[in-house]
Amino acid sequence: MKTLVKGCLLGILVLVVGCAPDFSESQEEVVDETQPEDADQQSAIIPSHRVSDEEYQVLLPYQLSESRGVTTNQIANRLDIRALENDLRRHSTDVFDPENHFFQEGQHIGSSELFSWLERESDDSDLGLNPSVDYDEDSPTDEAIEEERDNPRYLSHILEQNYLTRTDDDTVHLSGISLGIAMKSNYRFQTEVGGPYYYEDISEEEMLSEANEIVDEVMSRIRDKDGLADVPVMIAVYREAARDGLVPGNMVAKTTVEAGSQSVDDWEAIDEQYVLFPSSTARDVDPDLSATIEDFKNDVADYFPNYVGTIGEGFYEEDQLQSLTLEIPIEFQGQAEVVGFTQYVYGLIMDSFQTHYALEVNIKSNDRQEALIFREAGDEEATIHIFDR
Secondary structure (H helix, E strand, O other): OOOEEOOOOHHHHHHHHOOOOOOHHHOEEEEEOOOOOOOOOEEEEEOOOOOOOOOOEEOEOOOOOOOOOHHHHHOOOHHHHHHHHHHHHHHHOOOOOOOOOEEEEOOOOOHHHHHHHHOEOOOOOOOOOEOOOOOOOOOOHHHHHHHHHHOOOOEEEEEEEEEEEEOOOOEEEEEEEEEEEEEOOEEEEOOOOOOOOEEEEOOHHHHHHHHHHHHHHHHHHHHOOOOOOOOOEEEEEEEOOOOOOOOOOEEEEEEEEOOOOOOOOOOEEOOEEEEEEOOHHHHHHOHHHHHHHHHHHHHHHHHOOOEOOOEEEEEEEOOEEEEEEEEEEEOOOOHHHHHHHHHHHHHHHHHHOOOOOEEEEEEEEOOEEEEEEEEOOOOOOOEEEEOOO
């Protein structure tokens, strides 16, 4: 069996960087014109290499978002936090070409401003984008519950991403904005502090209707900001998973508002989803892969008594599997056992899983990463990395 050993993950790269040679001379320096007008002009470094053709280069030093931290306070499922950011950036590549655009976290919607947008509309604040409710602390509980059910807080978060381009005079300027509109699929609420929680499901149709109204108002506010009147804006609506979901939600629609325009003309439906393996959904969506993973689990269980199961996450676009991630938790007694197990799993992968989708297998022990096996879509061979203890 031919085994390739490489360390291509970011976590591995971090370890290597400390002892890497200085390539700073091959990097380029530009002037960042995206800073506020009253701020001193700052220079930025363009890294000399890209991770892949599909990924944006990021200017250094890295600029944190003006609303950093709001996401974790507003979105309940951490898997949604990751997917919202990554999937918004992925869909942005269809509008802002990574070949000539640089990525920057959002710089135009601040934290306090964003928090006010995420509130309910009320007499105290007309900035809230969630619907108002008509009850107070003296209202009967049944009346309060009905008001909450009829007027959920649909909007959880608005994620801003900026896309910059370089000019001939070695400056970079804002050329595009992407906005991720995170909407709830299920609303959890209380009618009094310390009281019980209630839940209300939100249909996708109802969610999209509310998102359309929210986006109209958001675009009006974006266009009123200094320097943003003539910047193209890509907007994607993200439907969150359940609070306790084991896979993220998904993007459901997107649109692009051209420079100088404020109105949304048409939405493009997005057909993609994350699927948990094993699950009834997986058996309906992809029965063949479900059977393959079940056979894989049984083969591993026959060979290693400490094996407890495999959890998988498949990502589908238009019903076609694009990537599959498997996590194998197992108790190891020593490094030799890790090596032997990894070799065995590698063989099963080569024999069992097709090559038209990307595959990643994480082997863990007590939440510690022990080994990684990965293969890009279309590759015949997988790559192995075994982590030193």
